[in-house]
Amino acid sequence: MSKDFYSIAVVGFGGMGSYHLKLAEGIDEVRITGSFDIKEDRQELARQKGLNVYDSFEDLLADESVDIVLVATPNDSHKEIAIRSMEAGKNVVCEKPVTISSADLQEMIDASEKTGKLLVVHQNRRWDEDFLTMKKIYDENMLGEVYAIESRVHGSRGIPGDWRQKKEHGGGMVLDWGVHILDQALMMVNEKVKKVYAVLTHVTNQLVDDGFWAELTFESGKRFLLEVGTSNFIKLPRWYMLGTNGTAVIEDWGKDAKIVVAKGKSEEDVVPVRTAAGLTKTMAPRREDTIHEHTVPLVESNIKEFYKNVAAYLSGEEDIIVTLPQVMRVMKLMEAIFESAEKGQAVDFE
Ligand code: NAD
Numbered sequence: 001m002s003k004d005f006y007s008i009a010v011v012g013f014g015g016m017g018s019y020h021l022k023l024a025e026g027i028d029e030v031r032i033t034g035s036f037d038i039k040e041d042r043q044e045l046a047r048q049k050g051l052n053v054y055d056s057f058e059d060l061l062a063d064e065s066v067d068i069v070l071v072a073t074p075n076d077s078h079k080e081i082a083i084r085s086m087e088a089g090k091n092v093v094c095e096k097p098v099t100i101s102s103a104d105l106q107e108m109i110d111a112s113e114k115t116g117k118l119l120v121v122h123q124n125r126r127w128d129e130d131f132l133t134m135k136k137i138y139d140e141n142m143l144g145e146v147y148a149i150e151s152r153v154h155g156s157r158g159i160p161g162d163w164r165q166k167k168e169h170g171g172g173m174v175l176d177w178g179v180h181i182l183d184q185a186l187m188m189v190n191e192k193v194k195k196v197y198a199v200l201t202h203v204t205n206q207l208v209d210d211g212f213w214a215e216l217t218f219e220s221g222k223r224f225l226l227e228v229g230t231s232n233f234i235k236l237p238r239w240y241m242l243g244t245n246g247t248a249v250i251e252d253w254g255k256d257a258k259i260v261v262a263k264g265k266s267e268e269d270v271v272p273v274r275t276a277a278g279l280t281k282t283m284a285p286r287r288e289d290t291i292h293e294h295t296v297p298l299v300e301s302n303i304k305e306f307y308k309n310v311a312a313y314l315s316g317e318e319d320i321i322v323t324l325p326q327v328m329r330v331m332k333l334m335e336a337i338f339e340s341a342e343k344g345q346a347v348d349f350e
Contacts, residue, residue, distance in 0.1 A: 003067075005028060005029055005030055005031045005311075006029060006030045006031070006067040006068055006091075006310070006311050006314055007030075007031055007033045007034075007065050007066050007067050007068070008020075008024065008030055008031065008032045008033065008066070008067070008068040008069075008070050008093070009032075009033060009034040009035060009036070009052075009054070009060050009063070009066040009068070009069055009070070010032060010034070010035040010036070010046075010051075010069075010070045010072055011035070011036055011037075011057060011060065011069055011070065011071055011072065011073060011081050011085075012037055012071065012072040012073030012074075012077075012095075013035045013036075013037040013042040013043070013045065013046045013051075013072070014037065014042060014072065014073075016072045016095055017035065017037070017042075017070065017072035017073075018042075018045065018046075018049070020032060020070055020072065021049060023303065023304070023306070023307060024307050026304065027304055027307050027308055027311070029307070029308060029311030029312070029315075030068070030307045030310065030311050032051065032070070033051065033052055033065070033066070034051050034052035034053065034054060034060060034063065034066065035051045035052075035053060035054070035060075036053070036054040036055075036056065036057055036059070036060045057081070057084075061084065061085065061088040061090065062088075066090060067090065067091060067314070068090060068091045068092070068093055068118075068310070068314075069081070069082075069085035069090045069091070069092050069093070070092075070093045070094075070095075071085070071092060071093070071094040071095055072095045073095075074163040074169045074170065075097055075099065075100055075163075075169060075170025075171075075175055076099075076100055076168060076169045076170045078094050078095065078097075078098060078099045078108075079099045079104045079105075079107060079108055082094050082099075082108050082111070082119060083107065083108060083111040085117075086111045086112055086115040086117040086119065087111065087115060089115070089117070090117065091117050091118040091119075091120075091310075091314060092112075092117065092118065092119045092120070093120055093121075093122060093310060094108075094119065094120070094121050094122065095121075095122050096121055096122055096123055096124075096179050096180065097170065097175045097176075097179040097331070097334070098121045098327050098331065099170075099331075100170040100175065101331070101335065102328060102331045102332050102335055105324075105327065105328055105331050106328075109324050109328070112324070118310070118313060118314065118320070119324065120310060120313075120320055120322055121322050121327045122306065122322075123179075123180070123183050123322045123326075123327070124303060124306060125180040125181075125183065125184060126183065126184065126187060126321070126322070127301040127302070127303045127305065127306070128184070128253075128301070129254070129298040129299055129300065129301050130238055130239060130250045130253055130254075130255070130298065131184045131187075131188075132298075132299040132301055133250065133256070133257050133296055133297075133298050133299045134149075134151075134188070134239045134241060134248065134250060134257065135187070135188050135299075136296065136299055137241060137248050137257060137259065137296060138188055138189075138241065141243075142243075142246065142248070142259060142261070142296070143241060143242070143243025143244070143245055143246040143247065143248055143259070143261065144243040144244035144245030144246060144261075145243055145244045146222060146241060146242065146243045147221070147222055147223070147242055147243065147244065148222065148223045148224075148225070148241070148242040149185070149188070149189070149222070149223070149224045149225070149239075149240070149241045149242075150224075150225040150226075150227070150237075150239065150240040150241070151181050151184065151185060151224070151225070151226050151227070151238070151239055152226075152227040152228075152229070152235075152236050152237070152238060152239075153177050153181065153227075153228050153229075153238070154227075154228075154229045154232035154235040154236060155229070155230050155232065156230070156231060156232055156233045157230065158203075158204035158205065158210060158230050158231065159171070159172075159173060159176075159204065159205055159208070159210050159230050164176060164208070165205055165207060165208060166207065166208070167207055167208050171207070171208040172208030172209040172210070173208075173209050173210055173211050173212060173228045173230065174200070174209055174212055174228075174334050174337055174338065175334065176228075177228045178212060178214075178226070178228055178334055178337065179330060179334065181226050181228070182214075182226060182330050182333050182334065183326070183330050185216060185224050185226060186326070186329060186330060186333070187326075189218050189222060189224060191218040191219045191220055191222070192218065192219045192349075192350040193216045193217070193218055193219075193333065193349045193350050194217050194218065194219055194348065194349060194350065195216070195217040195346045195347070195348060195349060196214060196215070196216055196217075196333065196336040196337060196340050196346065196347050196349050197214070197215045197217075197340050197345070197346040197347075198212055198213065198214040198215070198336075198337040198338075198340040198341045199212065199213045199214075199341055200212045200337075200338075200341040201213075201229070201231075203230070203231040204230065204231060209341075210230045210231070211227070211228045211229040211230050211231070212226075212227070212228055212337065212341070213225070213226070213227050214226045214227075214337050214340075216333075216349075217346075235252070237249050237250060237251045237252070238250050238251065238252055238253060238255075239257070245261055245262050246259055246260055246261030246262060247259070247260050248296070254298070255298070256295045256296060256297050256298055257295060257296040257298075258293070258294075258295055259293065259294055259295070259296060260291050260292070260293045261291065261292050262286075262290060262291060262292075263289070263290050263291060263292050264289075264290045270284050270287075271284060272284055273285075305321070306321070306322075309321045332349075333349070336349050
């Protein structure tokens with residue numbers, strides 16, 4: 001590393017901007033030193049936290065001691081702040097979604113290439129332990145050949161009443177939570193996505209989507225269902241994965257995975273299920289001796305790796321983990337979701 005630490009200045013000291021103080025805490029290689037927010041109460045909070053508070057974005061850019069600008073403003077403003085920062089010689093860590101369209105993202109990538117400055121997106125949910133656990137089950141073929149995966153996040157509070165409810169600020173759940181779970185899906189299944197079919201929900205908000213269902217069909221025919229809901233008073237499991245020889249489920253954040261795999265397919269002694277209208281052997285539970293049930297403990301992760309990686313990249317020691325081609329692919333996938341929902345039909349993707 002060429003200097004003691006890389007100095008970070010935050011633009012947008014709101015919920016997430018201030019949370020980055022915690023993220024960077026304890027990492028010797030980076031330090032959040034300053035911030036700028038258009039709201040005085042946020043400026044005051046930053047002062048109380050001991051940060052160097054700038055009177056304007058221009059003052060922040062003019063400070064030569066700042067190495068990295070963290071963009072943590074509403075989604076529609078990321079592009080301009082990021083490009084101006086790179087043009088002023090700063091590296092950029094940008095909150096997700098990087099911006100609100102692939103055309104905007106291309107301009108940001110062009111600026112990064114032209115200035116030679118780093119542009120990296122805080123896709124922090126790659127470090128989610130539930131995701132890493134399901135990825136391990138997938139990578140290690142614990143269920144035989146996987147043919148379907150379902151990933152859901154369910155809440156019941158509608159969407160927050162801030163800029164997230166406004167289309168012009170890049171509101172809506174596809175851009176908010178969709179970007180996380182789509183990024184995870186693409187990091188898990190290393191195949192082309194051939195088709196995308198999506199439906200948006202407008203239960204509590206007509207202006208922006210307050211949830212969505214999206215089904216991706218991968219090249220092998222594998223299906224990946226993604227769902228974000230904000231009016232779900234009873235949650236479905238966070239993850240559900242089906243393979244030719246078994247099934248895995250993670251009920252909720254922080255919970256281990258449960259796996260049931262087949263030990264044999266004996267049809268003898270099946271006790272039919274009797275319902276009011278008839279009998280079924282097909283849907284009868286398996287005999288205990290034909291299945292094996294076990295748990296896969298949550299894979300541990302360390303979110304501090306994100307900033308450590310940024311510093312190691314700037315020091316020429318590591319490749320960047322969250323790459324711009326990956327971020328562009330997710331952005332295009334979100335556009336395909338909007339297109340499919342608008343047309344009411346599946347759209348081709350890759
Ligand atoms: P927020 O409304 O709490 O904070 C945004 C802040 O930006 C506000 O304090 C606002 O005054 C300030 N701001 C607006 N325009 C500005 C400008 N031009 N210059 C300087 N300051 C400006 O919103 P938030 O929840 O902190 O979200 C901010 C970003 O972080 C969004 O892009 C959001 O998607 C992202 N986010 C990411 C995660 C994650 O897990 N990675 C979680 C939450 C939010």
